[in-house]
Amino acid sequence: MPDPAIGRAVPRRDGVAKVTGRARYIDDLTMPGMLHGVTVRSPVARGIIRDIRYGSGVPWDEITVVQASDIPGRNVVALILEDQPYLADERVNHPEEPILLLAHRDKQMLEEARRLVTFDIEPLDPVFTIDEALSGERVIWGDDNIFKSYLVGRGDVDRAFDEAAIIVEGAYETGAQEQLYIEPNGMMAVAGPDSGVTVWGSMQCPYYVHKSLAGLFGWSVERIRVVQMETGGGFGGKEEYPSVIAGHVALLAWKSGRPVKMIYDRAEDMAATTKRHPSRTRHRTAVSADGRLLALEIDFVIDGGAYCTLSPVVLSRGTIHASGPYFCPNIRIRGRAVATNAPPHGAFRGFGAPQSIFALERHMDRVALAIGVAPEELRRRNFIRPGQVSAVGQVMRDPVDMSAILSRALDMSSYHEKRGRFDRENVRGRTRRGIGLATFMHGAGFTGSGEDHLASIVTVEGTRDGRVRVLSASTEIGQGTNTIFAQIAADTLRLDVEDIEIAQPDTAFVPNSGPTVASRTCMVVGRLLENACRNLQHVLIDSGHLTSASGDFKPACVAYVEERGTLRASAQYQPREGAHWDDERYEGDAYGSYAWAAYVAEVTVDLDTYEIHVDDFVAVQEVGRVIHPVLATGQIEGGVAQAIGWALYEDVVWREGRMANSQMTNYIMPTSADLPTIRVHFEEVPYEGGPGGAKGIGELPMDGPAPAIANAVAHATGVDVRRVPLTPEALAQMLEVARV
Amino acid sequence: MSDRTLRIRFEINGGSGDVETHPMARLLDVLREQLHLTGTKEGCGEGECGACSILLNGRLVNSCLIPAVHAEGAKIVTIEGVATGDQLHAVQRAFIECGGAQCGICTPGMVLAAADLLARNPSPTLDEIRSGLSGNLCRCTGYMRIFAAVVTAMREGVPT
Numbered sequence: 091m092p093d094p095a096i097g098r099a100v101p102r103r104d105g106v107a108k109v110t111g112r113a114r115y116i117d118d119l120t121m122p123g124m125l126h127g128v129t130v131r132s133p134v135a136r137g138i139i140r141d142i143r144y145g146s147g148v149p150w151d152e153i154t155v156v157q158a159s160d161i162p163g164r165n166v167v168a169l170i171l172e173d174q175p176y177l178a179d180e181r182v183n184h185p186e187e188p189i190l191l192l193a194h195r196d197k198q199m200l201e202e203a204r205r206l207v208t209f210d211i212e213p214l215d216p217v218f219t220i221d222e223a224l225s226g227e228r229v230i231w232g233d234d235n236i237f238k239s240y241l242v243g244r245g246d247v248d249r250a251f252d253e254a255a256i257i258v259e260g261a262y263e264t265g266a267q268e269q270l271y272i273e274p275n276g277m278m279a280v281a282g283p284d285s286g287v288t289v290w291g292s293m294q295c296p297y298y299v300h301k302s303l304a305g306l307f308g309w310s311v312e313r314i315r316v317v318q319m320e321t322g323g324g325f326g327g328k329e330e331y332p333s334v335i336a337g338h339v340a341l342l343a344w345k346s347g348r349p350v351k352m353i354y355d356r357a358e359d360m361a362a363t364t365k366r367h368p369s370r371t372r373h374r375t376a377v378s379a380d381g382r383l384l385a386l387e388i389d390f391v392i393d394g395g396a397y398c399t400l401s402p403v404v405l406s407r408g409t410i411h412a413s414g415p416y417f418c419p420n421i422r423i424r425g426r427a428v429a430t431n432a433p434p435h436g437a438f439r440g441f442g443a444p445q446s447i448f449a450l451e452r453h454m455d456r457v458a459l460a461i462g463v464a465p466e467e468l469r470r471r472n473f474i475r476p477g478q479v480s481a482v483g484q485v486m487r488d489p490v491d492m493s494a495i496l497s498r499a500l501d502m503s504s505y506h507e508k509r510g511r512f513d514r515e516n517v518r519g520r521t522r523r524g525i526g527l528a529t530f531m532h533g534a535g536f537t538g539s540g541e542d543h544l545a546s547i548v549t550v551e552g553t554r555d556g557r558v559r560v561l562s563a564s565t566e567i568g569q570g571t572n573t574i575f576a577q578i579a580a581d582t583l584r585l586d587v588e589d590i591e592i593a594q595p596d597t598a599f600v601p602n603s604g605p606t607v608a609s610r611t612c613m614v615v616g617r618l619l620e621n622a623c624r625n626l627q628h629v630l631i632d633s634g635h636l637t638s639a640s641g642d643f644k645p646a647c648v649a650y651v652e653e654r655g656t657l658r659a660s661a662q663y664q665p666r667e668g669a670h671w672d673d674e675r676y677e678g679d680a681y682g683s684y685a686w687a688a689y690v691a692e693v694t695v696d697l698d699t700y701e702i703h704v705d706d707f708v709a710v711q712e713v714g715r716v717i718h719p720v721l722a723t724g725q726i727e728g729g730v731a732q733a734i735g736w737a738l739y740e741d742v743v744w745r746e747g748r749m750a751n752s753q754m755t756n757y758i759m760p761t762s763a764d765l766p767t768i769r770v771h772f773e774e775v776p777y778e779g780g781p782g783g784a785k786g787i788g789e790l791p792m793d794g795p796a797p798a799i800a801n802a803v804a805h806a807t808g809v810d811v812r813r814v815p816l817t818p819e820a821l822a823q824m825l826e827v828a829r830v
Numbered sequence: 831m832s833d834r835t836l837r838i839r840f841e842i843n844g845g846s847g848d849v850e851t852h853p854m855a856r857l858l859d860v861l862r863e864q865l866h867l868t869g870t871k872e873g874c875g876e877g878e879c880g881a882c883s884i885l886l887n888g889r890l891v892n893s894c895l896i897p898a899v900h901a902e903g904a905k906i907v908t909i910e911g912v913a914t915g916d917q918l919h920a921v922q923r924a925f926i927e928c929g930g931a932q933c934g935i936c937t938p939g940m941v942l943a944a945a946d947l948l949a950r951n952p953s954p955t956l957d958e959i960r961s962g963l964s965g966n967l968c969r970c971t972g973y974m975r976i977f978a979a980v981v982t983a984m985r986e987g988v989p990t
Contacts, residue, residue, distance in 0.1 A: 105926035108934030109918065109941055111869020111909035118868035272873040272881055272969050273935040322871070322935025323969050356874040568933025568970045720929040724975050728932065731972030754878035754967070762973040763964040 091584040095577035096782040099720040100587050103572040104320070113320045116276040116291045117353050124278070125154065126197045127342045127352035130190040130207045131362060132182035135218070135431040135747035136230065137211040139180055142190065145206035153203050154346040156191040161341065163308025167333055168301050173231075174397035174434065176306060176337045182211060183230065184396035184433045185748035186362040188334070193342040193350050216431035218747055220370050220393050223428035230396075231429035237394050238402035238427045240409045242482050242676050245420030250385035254376030258457045262373070262449035263813035264796070266742040267366035267735070269438050270759050273322020275363060276353035277335045281344040286313030289340055293332035294324045295605035296563045300597045302333040303340055318595040324567040325732070326437030329607050330399055331363045360752035364436025365742060367392040367404055367427075371412070371449030381463040381471045385420035388412045390446050394427045395434035401427040406537050408442025410680050411793075413481040414450045415492050415531040417474040421481040432747045437607060439729060440792035443532055444736070448814060451528040451797030455804060465801065466496060466505070469529050483677045488777065492686055495773055496529055499688035499710040502769060508692060509805070516806065522695045523705075524806025528797040529688045533681025534609040534786025538671035541614060541682070545663050546604035548618040550579065550626050552657035556644035558583060558626070559591040562603035564615045566592075569788055570721035571611050577717055578616050578781045582623035583643045601660065609786025612717060613683065614663065616781035621661035629659050666779065683777050683785045687711035689730075689794035692766075693802040700818035700825070702738055702803055704766045711790060712773040715783030722787060726770045729791025735760045737796035737814045840901045843911025853899035858882045860898045861908060869909035869938045873967070880966030883939035884908050890946045890965075909938035912945060920983045921945045930979035932970035940966045944980050953984055
């Protein structure tokens with residue numbers, strides 16, 4: 091049998107196609123007779139649509155126009171609630187809200203047509219900030235502007251505060267962040283009364299799109315087909331929004347009777363689609379003089395924008411992660427997602443956890459300062475240990491050792507030596523240096539009973555030449571799904587990775603393995619793949635073609651297919667044994683496993699320009715077994731880079747609910763010249779619930795860098811950093827405040 | 831803008847190109863839509879991201895900012911012209927080996943930028959690699975694996 095593939099850097103599946111430019115993304119597709127589609131959007135944040143005017147200058151009779159009244163089924167984007175329309179009908183609730191769709195074969199004329207549409211909208215008073223939303227002075231959503239709230243915790247928090255000698259308080263804020271996948275969103279559709287609707291596009295979750303289209307057309311799901319093309323980055327930004335674009339392009343195709351392609355340009359993609367939720371977190375902490383956490387009270391609020399979309403689940407993850415990798419006997423966490431008249435905020439790597447972890451990890455440094463204990467020491471004294479319970483009552487069953495992870499990170503970064511040296515040297519010159527850390531965890535897979543409800547399925551089939559094809563809806567979006575799936579299947583079946591094919595996600599052929607989100611693809615879907623492969627072996631064992639699972643799969647498969655035609659097996663997710671989750675009380679085993687990490691950032695602050703540069707970055711984590719060392723390292727480095735962007739450069743400027751800097755020219759993401767060397771180390775502790783021992787990895791690296799950097803800046807300058815991004819302007823202001 | 835079109839002839843990926851187009855059409859669109867060379871990508875349309883990088887007369891340019899008329903008589907190399915048949919360029923091999931490509935949308939431009947960097951400077955320092963690739967944005971990798979790919983290709987020796 092071949093060498094095991096797991097643990098080796100086997101060649102990436104899509105490598106050759108991508109380095110030669112042969113990989114096919116949605117904008118690379120054309121069809122005969124194809125039209126282009128565009129969206130006409132609301133110029134205002136909130137109001138009542140009184141009239142739509144079509145200015146003269148283009149042949150309107152040649153242009154396909156779709157408005158809300160053209161929708162054959164339900165005008166609802168199917169997500170958690172049913173509050174978001176595909177096209178605004180009477181009211182608009184945020185800038186850039188889609189109102190009309192246009193299609194024509196000539197892109198230039200279409201642009202002119204878009205400009206010639208004007209709306210007469212009677213304005214209503216909007217709400218733009220978390221405080222305005224919470225005040226309830228103007229109600230723009232539901233009864234109280236609150237999409238969702240949670241109250242979780244344990245112990246007797248009030249009593250602990252009454253008895254505490256030391257209480258540390260603080261409020262922390264994080265800004266919106268654009269996912270900025272380099273391939274803008276795009277879709278193509280054909281639609282007809284006989285053929286139904288087929289959509290091709292850039293997406294993370296084919297079955298989300300599938301479900302939403304079925305409702306939009308009022309058809310049974312068999313008449314809808316969704317195909318994922320090569321996808322040029324997602325990071326959560328192609329989780330929910332593609333359902334909107336797919337619906338739009340399908341409506342245009344339906345009305346025109348022609349294939350229609352809609353590709354967003356960069357400015358439209360940045361201004362109109364989802365971003366990371368802005369947040370505000372208030373902490374109140376009771377702590378003993380020797381640094382034991384006695385009580386945590388945390389109030390976590392995220393700005394969801396105008397519609398509910400995925401805010402309840404973003405809030406859930408942020409709430410559950412708000413108390414971090416620490417044990418505290420008394421915890422109360424309140425989480426609220428509020429409505430504002432901004433475009434809906436949505437999924438972005440980390441999904442609420444980076445926001446609440448930023449607050450906690452910055453707060454931990456402030457608690458340490460207040461009681462005169464070193465930041466790493468305060469953390470060490472409070473790390474959660476096996477057998478202890480989390481804020482929502484999850485008993486930690488896995489052998490977590492945060493202290494060892496932290497020690498490794500401190501060693502790799504020469505933390506103690508540098509901390510002392512910077513303290514001595516930060517007295518002269520016009521630069522200051524600092525070093526800071528963050529310790530954190532990230533739960534993999536859907537929260538609580540989420541995976542039970544998804545009940546994901548993976549199918550594998552043997553081919554006539556003894557190869558195996560993997561059928562799943564889990565998408566390759568750059569993170570390496572196809573490569574690790576080949577490794578997992580190959581090792582289970584004792585085949586070479588070259589013998590594994592990965593089918594293109596196409597709802598006409600692949601089962602629903604769930605969305606490609608929440609760090610679940612490797613751990614949850616990979617495990618299903620492992621099980622499906624075992625089931626495939628059992629089919630061959632039951633038929634007598636294979637004597638045992640360790641037998642030679644290939645000839646058995648060839649013989650079986652020759653005799654019987656089709657060799658297939660599937661596996662469906664089964665609730666984890668011994669795991670309990672109470673949806674009502676929001677209590678229990680929140681995640682199947684957690685990845686654990688300690689990150690250290692070293693910075694230089696220029697006191698004349700207020701620029702902050704990250705000079706060194708150490709990322710130590712335990713993600714179970716590493717399936718593919720190069721891909722896993724790439725996931726950590728890429729996530730750290732995005733988080734450095736969030737911490738220092740990426741500033742969404744809001745003007746009346748609209749992103750004012752919706753260009754790559756003025757929304758600044760890190761270039762290759764901006765980043766430090768990112769040093770990655772994995773502590774490998776195999777997790778028995780994951781394929782080959784792996785846990786989730788993708789979101790983890792988004793959580794730690796911002797607080798580590800903020801703590802380093804605080805160390806360098808003495809500024810009490812309370813928010814990110816730390817742009818030069820923001821730091822200048824903080825330094826001014828510190829001087830007064 | 832007038833509707834007048836112009837015939838433009840150039841050398842592309844070792845062959846000849848001959849298109850009828852508006853003189854101010856973006857070279858990116860001419861490549862993608864008229865010549866069906868879709869390996870060149872559009873990420874921003876304003877010269878910031880470098881996904882549309884090509885070599886024009888030996889210089890790395892953003893094809894979204896180049897009017898088609900500038901291609902007259904020029905020598906163009908796109909990502910489709912980097913490999914020799916099935917034989918990948920050393921930079922392409924290194925990108926696969928080192929994990930330099932993730933989602934792949936910046937990769938064609940990044941491969942051209944890396945090959946161009948090595949052609950001009952066969953043994954760049956890490957700082958030279960950092961600044962040499964800073965016109966090409968990647969949102970997936972954090973660039974570290976791309977730097978590793980450039981170093982690996984450099985050690986292999988890149989054909990010029």
